[in-house]
Amino acid sequence: MPRRYRTADGWLTSAAVGRLLGVSPKTVNRYAREGLLPFTKTLGGHRRYPEARIRELQAELTVQVGGES
Numbered sequence: 001m002p003r004r005y006r007t008a009d010g011w012l013t014s015a016a017v018g019r020l021l022g023v024s025p026k027t028v029n030r031y032a033r034e035g036l037l038p039f040t041k042t043l044g045g046h047r048r049y050p051e052a053r054i055r056e057l058q059a060e061l062t063v064q065v066g067g068e069s
Helices: 014-021 025-033 051-068
Strands: 047-050
Touching (some): 014 025, 014 047, 014 051, 025 047, 047 051
C-alpha cells in the first residue's frame, strides 16, 4: 500500500481503508459516523483508522463472504 495512505504510527486514511474493504472513502466515513469503524481524528479534523483493527475486520469479512460460497 502506498505511503500516502498510511501513517508511520499504524493509522490508515479513509482511502486506504476503502481500498482494503472494497468501498469508497465516503462510505468509510459514513461507516465511521455510524459507529461501525473505530477511528480517531487528527488536529486538522481528518479521520484515521487503526490499521491492525481494520485488517482484522477485513479478515473477518473475507471469511464470512468466503464461507457462504
